[in-house]
Amino acid sequence: MPKSTIKKVKHLLFSVLIGAVIGVILVYIEPGEQPLIGWAGSAFLASLCIFLLIRVWMGLGKSRKVSFLILIAFILRLSLGIFLFIGLPIWGYDEAPPNAGYLYLDAYRRDSDAWQLASSGEPLWTAFRDEFYTDQYGGLLSISAAIYRYLSPDTHRPLIILILSAFVATLGIPFFWKAIKLRWNEKTADIAAWILVLYPESVFLGSSQMREPFLIGLSGIALWAVLHWKKRRKQALLPLVGSLLGIAIFSSRIAAAVFTLIAVWFWLENIYPDLRKTQKTLGWILLVLVTIFTLLISLNWLVGTARWDLYLVESSSGRIQFELENIGEKWRIPFIVGYGLFQPVLPAAIAYPGIPLMRTIATFRSIGWYMLAPLIIFSLLAVWKIRPKKERIVLTWFIIFALLWVLLSSIRAGGDQWDNPRYRTILLPWMALLASWAWFHYKIEHSRWLKRIFAIEAFFVLFFLQWYLSRYYKLWARLPFWQMVAIIVTVNLLMILGGCVVDLIRLKRGNKS
Known part of the structure; x- marks a missing residue:
């Protein structure tokens, strides 16, 4: 035998x-x-x-x-x-x-x-x-x-x-x-x-x-x-x-999305490098037009399904209803979509006085996203410096598609803490690739921006956590929600600006030497 x-x-x-x-x-x-x-x-x-x-x-x-x-x-x-x-x-x-x-x-x-x-x-x-x-x-x-x-x-x-x-x-x-x-x-x-x-x-x-x-x-x-x-x-x-x-x-809709992602990638890997400059330009124009057309024909379905999920999110949380009443109708969708990008919200998962098993599940789900997201964001900053050009184009396509997918998932799920994360996780293979590539790029280039992104996220989590703790356990006086948001945004912008200034100073010193 x-x-x-x-x-x-x-x-x-x-x-x-x-x-x-x-x-x-x-x-x-x-x-x-x-x-x-x-x-x-x-x-x-x-x-x-x-x-x-x-x-x-x-x-x-x-x-x-x-x-x-x-x-x-x-x-x-x-x-x-x-x-x-x-x-x-x-x-x-x-x-x-x-x-x-x-x-x-x-x-x-x-x-x-x-x-x-x-x-x-x-x-x-x-x-x-x-x-x-x-x-x-x-x-x-x-x-x-x-x-x-x-x-x-x-x-x-x-x-x-x-x-x-x-x-x-x-x-x-x-x-x-x-x-x-x-x-x-x-x-x-x-x-x-x-x-x-x-x-x-x-x-x-x-x-x-x-x-x-x-x-x-x-x-x-x-x-x-x-x-x-x-x-x-x-x-x-x-x-x-x-x-x-x-x-x-x-x-079928996920298949269409994955097919688009793979088809463009196949074109970039196997066909694009051998094209002339004019052909490359025409190819990009065609890609943009196809993308716009796809988004337009999907708009009615996306809006229709999003409205129902928006309603469910609002009706399930008195706090969200209260904040939406304060900001007005025109900010309703941006608020819910932005809220969905942070789901599952890590500070809420840690502080919520719920059943231990469900709190543990929510916390682990949150930690996963809050560890992965900074690496994907960092990949967007790091990709512009890499060579060869083909490598940069392929990774840029993955990054753009992944970020667009995360945004569409948030629109589709309306900020829901269960649907939002599972929709975005469908593209986990590509997100995992980007995160791994970003990590090794950081190890090679020693870029300070990955640490800064994590520092920005850490400030958001800790400051938001104290707000949730004060809300649920009355440990100390609680800031109004939008005042708390303003402080987080201001401090994060200052951290970004400070990082840019430090890099600029170091660059000038390096040029002088």
């Missing part, structure tokens, strides 16, 4: 063994009417996912560090999902989703509809009809219903879907690491991949029955396929088309 076949058999047996153990754990938590059926379905799905992860790891070079990334990513998401399923009914809010073991309201509604469809006997393609408002695209709903119908027909077992969520979220990581290593370097790939593995919002999404882990994982595969295109087109074609079609199944 060939060695390759022997290895495959060993990997299969190992996968079946681990899958069987996972099946035992899940069926112990959710035995259902027929535990044996529940175990068999869970064990089969887990074994298949583990075997595929091993084969992908083998095919992409068998790096030890990548195997560790895969192991941590999969175990972290699956174990956290199990913990939340058990812990939320005990320590969460007394509401329907937490009582059923769901962290996200959307996951609760969609998964309930999936079980309803699975147990109804209706064809699975009915998931794409309009009556299932919980999933306007139908992709995750139909897949979840198929799993329930064929692998857990006796009982609604939400944990079995977590196997698939954790798997797809993890599947993109080895592709992502390999792509960044090929295009940039191994150190950048290492940091970027660890961000993808450990970024809190991504971890919580991958531990839930949400579509974002599927979108993130498939985006990692698409990123690899674009970079692998030069090397082996035939080998890259199927993963590229498959990943984009997969994204489209879960969300």
